[in-house]
Amino acid sequence: xxxxxxxxxxxxLALVVAGIAGSAGANDLRGALLAGNCYGCHGPNGDSQGGxxxxxxLDADQIAETMLAFRxxxxxxxxxxxxxxxxxxxxxxxxxxHIAQH
Numbered sequence: 001x002x003x004x005x006x007x008x009x010x011x012x013l014a015l016v017v018a019g020i021a022g023s024a025g026a027n028d029l030r031g032a033l034l035a036g037n038c039y040g041c042h043g044p045n046g047d048s049q050g051g052x053x054x055x056x057x058l059d060a061d062q063i064a065e066t067m068l069a070f071r072x073x074x075x076x077x078x079x080x081x082x083x084x085x086x087x088x089x090x091x092x093x094x095x096x097x098h099i100a101q102h
Contacts, residue, residue: 042054060096
C-alpha cells in the first residue's frame with residue numbers, strides 16, 4: 001500500500017472511531033435526559049420514598065417491559081400510560097438502561 005494513501009486514511013479512520021464512540025456516549029446522555037422525567041415522580045435515581053413505586057434495583061428489561069405494557073394499555077395506570085405513550089421503543093430502551101445502571 002502506498003505510504004501517502006495510508007496516511008490519508010488515518011484521519012478518516014479516526015473520525016469513524018470517534019463517531020462510534022460518540023454515538024454510545026450520545027445514547028447514554030439521551031437516556032439520562034429522558035430518565036430525568038421519571039425521577040420527578042419516582043425519586044432521585046428512581047429511589048422513591050413515597051407511594052410511587054421505586055425503580056431502583058430493577059433491571060433494564062423489567063423497566064422496558066413495564067413501560068411498553070403501559071404504553072400499549074395492557075397494564076392499566078392513571079398516569080404512566082400517558083407518560084409511556086410519548087416515547088419510542090428506542091427511547092424506552094435508553095431510559096431503562098440508564099435507570100438500571102444508576
